[in-house]
Amino acid sequence: MATDWCPFARKRAIVNTNFTAGRGGQKMIAVVLHIAAGNLEGVYQWFNNPASKVSAHFCVGKDGTIDQYVSVNDTAYANGLAWQNGEWQNALGKKVTPTWQDIIPQINPNRYTVSIEHEGFPQDAWTPAMHAANNRLLVWLAEQFELALVPQHSLIGHGEINPLDKANCPGPHVEYARSAVEVATLRTAKQFTWMPINTAAALYRFAQERDLGYPQTDEFETTFEGETYLAQVFNLGIVYVKKGDWENAQWVKKPEA
């Protein structure tokens, strides 16, 4: 079971008449991206208005803020279609022909999707902060649901579900392929231990002043004639300093491999 509320999102629970508890037994299979056509505050007000009868799970702001309105284990009302008389229909009863190949016949897509709104309008390019926050959220969702995000399958736009009314949602600038490969890379990178970089440390500052590159090891201790030294390997040299004598760091060229 996925964690209901994303730990790094701002929880803004909405009125319980604008979503359905649970997923009716369906497994989550795709993340659907939207454009809000408004700002973050307006999105919350609208989803929290009992008259709207709409909701999404999340909205990502232009400044990277992530708001969450509905538990990911509940059914938000952002991607809905009704199955009537052997065809998909919108709320007005008009026939809709989804381009999304993985839609499950007869079952409302809201049941097996997570929806993410984005602050702004379809013609807006995403800000770098929005792109980064969206990636972070996608990584979390992929982990929660053990889902590989693949464009046109498990990472789609609203327009792929409803090309009749929502062709311009989320809009032409959304980079599905870039996001998908970045999310896959980020997930793999998380499996490794990352080199800690303490930018305030004496050895690091010394190495940067001499253009020795970035750390290739953590700091380590070494002893010589009863004195303890602190040392660290950088791209172009090994920096060392006698403990306590921090102003007098030295460096030695790395040996040829």
Ligand SMILES: [Zn+2]
């Ligand atoms: Zn939409």
